[in-house]
Amino acid sequence: MPDDLTKKRPLDSSRINIHEPYEVKYWSQKFGIMPSRLKELVAKYGTSAAVIAKMI
Structure with missing residues (x-):
């Protein structure tokens, strides 16, 4: 199944894909x-995402 290109935000806001x-x-x-x-x-x-935010 192809990705839904209308998505603008992550489905799981705690992880970065x-x-x-x-x-x-x-x-x-x-x-x-x-x-x-x-x-x-x-x-x-x-x-x-929380860890990455702290590293910036």
Whole structure:
């Protein structure tokens, strides 16, 4: 089943899914960082949005 491209926000607001482009865009804008930086942080600290927010 294809992704629903009308989605603008993550389904689980506590986790970051870097495999969904709309989530990468959402979280990058929310944290005010580049998508590449978001991916680096997720790789290092995991997918918890709360943890990533503390690392910024």
